[in-house]
Amino acid sequence: MTIKHEVPSYLTQHGIGPWGDYLEQIDRVTPYLGNLARWVETMKRPKRILVVDVPIERDDGTIAHFEGYRVQHNTSRGPGKGGVRFHQDVTLSEVMALSAWMTVKNAAVNVPYGGAKGGIRVDPKTLSQGELQRMTRRYTSEINIIIGPNKDIPAPDVNTNEQIMAWMMDTYSMNQGSTASGVVTGKPISLGGSLGRREATGRGVFVVGCEAAAKRGLNIHGAKVAVQGFGNVGGIAARLFSEAGAKVVAVQDHISTVVRSSGLDVAALQAHVNETGSVAGFKGGEEISDRAQFWAVDCDILVPAALEQQITVENASSIRAKIILEGANGPTSPAADDILHEKGVLVVPDVIANAGGVTVSYFEWVQDFSSFFWTEDEINLRLTRIMREAFTAVWQLAEEKKVSLRTAAFIVACTRVLQAREMRGLYP
Numbered sequence: 001m002t003i004k005h006e007v008p009s010y011l012t013q014h015g016i017g018p019w020g021d022y023l024e025q026i027d028r029v030t031p032y033l034g035n036l037a038r039w040v041e042t043m044k045r046p047k048r049i050l051v052v053d054v055p056i057e058r059d060d061g062t063i064a065h066f067e068g069y070r071v072q073h074n075t076s077r078g079p080g081k082g083g084v085r086f087h088q089d090v091t092l093s094e095v096m097a098l099s100a101w102m103t104v105k106n107a108a109v110n111v112p113y114g115g116a117k118g119g120i121r122v123d124p125k126t127l128s129q130g131e132l133q134r135m136t137r138r139y140t141s142e143i144n145i146i147i148g149p150n151k152d153i154p155a156p157d158v159n160t161n162e163q164i165m166a167w168m169m170d171t172y173s174m175n176q177g178s179t180a181s182g183v184v185t186g187k188p189i190s191l192g193g194s195l196g197r198r199e200a201t202g203r204g205v206f207v208v209g210c211e212a213a214a215k216r217g218l219n220i221h222g223a224k225v226a227v228q229g230f231g232n233v234g235g236i237a238a239r240l241f242s243e244a245g246a247k248v249v250a251v252q253d254h255i256s257t258v259v260r261s262s263g264l265d266v267a268a269l270q271a272h273v274n275e276t277g278s279v280a281g282f283k284g285g286e287e288i289s290d291r292a293q294f295w296a297v298d299c300d301i302l303v304p305a306a307l308e309q310q311i312t313v314e315n316a317s318s319i320r321a322k323i324i325l326e327g328a329n330g331p332t333s334p335a336a337d338d339i340l341h342e343k344g345v346l347v348v349p350d351v352i353a354n355a356g357g358v359t360v361s362y363f364e365w366v367q368d369f370s371s372f373f374w375t376e377d378e379i380n381l382r383l384t385r386i387m388r389e390a391f392t393a394v395w396q397l398a399e400e401k402k403v404s405l406r407t408a409a410f411i412v413a414c415t416r417v418l419q420a421r422e423m424r425g426l427y428p
């Protein structure tokens, strides 16, 4: 894709990647920003980018080097906040886009953060536990200069989990000389983590899914759901839909796709994935070899919950779902968005649909600062309220302006970020 924007020298116009999708989304919202549009360039430039070399000694005595990033897109409304991804295909463009979507998401649900994201270009499955720990600790030391409980707070993302967060918290604390539990969220409960955090993103997807279904007159009980990605987000969302009486008819992960029109046994599938690392080989469904067929599965609700740039012009027209809930960040390209809009598919955008994770991360951070911990019921109630309110506000604005939910969410978010920018003024 070639885009019309000026891009920084470290990206090329050709093959600009997810950052190009994000820039196009900003273009679509700019006409709705009124006088604040004069500040919109702020949204198109990450505030700070740190690229680090992460060397480790491997178990066999050789030295390996990995490329790491931390991008702080915007801190006008508060400290940076966003996950850390370990994946062999991580690029700077991707981390920039993910950090920007965090800015938009945090403002859309009105939690007091800016946006940030980090990543290491590595397939963690190729590392031993010891190597994984050394890489995580070295990466944390390298980005130590820009993170902190009041500066930028990492969290889990693809291929990172509570254990990685525990090592990051420990490394940062060792460097500080005191335990700083608020430096990361998504920690184990025993280290200041929050009840409900692990399930929060999937739960948020489910909550907004119920709201969207109600708007479309779709009964969740008996609804057919297809989920791409069966990790933290997709696995929990599938479980909650299934517990509510929906039929999870298809699940795709990085290796395989399993389908069952009468509904998969999600608990059994989860047990299989816990044991084998993939949905491949699951006996309770039929495996399909053509991965592209997943998008054409007969379903009411489609939940992309894996990686970005999955729903494209190539597959958008084959989608049969009435509602798409973006559990993943950036799964739909702007051109695919247009096709879905034409077809009357309701797309609940990532910046609302998957905001449950950062919302409970915010609760975790608040609990860490006050050293006073809430019950799971309190957390889920507060999460549900925030998700519903954010969905309703965006729905109403979309109706009023006759725009998509994505553009409406971007209007709400960009207005909040740019108002903060304007009120603060430019320093010096």
Ligand SMILES: NC(=O)c1ccc[n+]([C@@H]2O[C@H](COP(=O)([O-])OP(=O)(O)OC[C@H]3O[C@@H](n4cnc5c(N)ncnc54)[C@H](O)[C@@H]3O)[C@@H](O)[C@H]2O)c1
Residues within 6 Å of the ligand: 156, 157, 158, 159, 160, 201, 228, 229, 230, 231, 232, 233, 234, 252, 253, 254, 255, 305, 306, 307, 308, 327, 328, 329, 354, 355, 357, 358
């Ligand atoms: N974890 C969170 O709290 C959180 C919050 C907001 C958004 N997200 C987003 O949700 C998405 C998933 O994150 P997660 O935390 O569940 O990650 P995860 O590592 O727990 O799971 C990722 C899942 O995606 C699958 N996958 C990977 N590549 C794939 C491919 N090419 N095709 C199909 N499936 C593939 C994996 O097999 C796995 O099942 C990401 O886009 C992430 O940015 C996560």
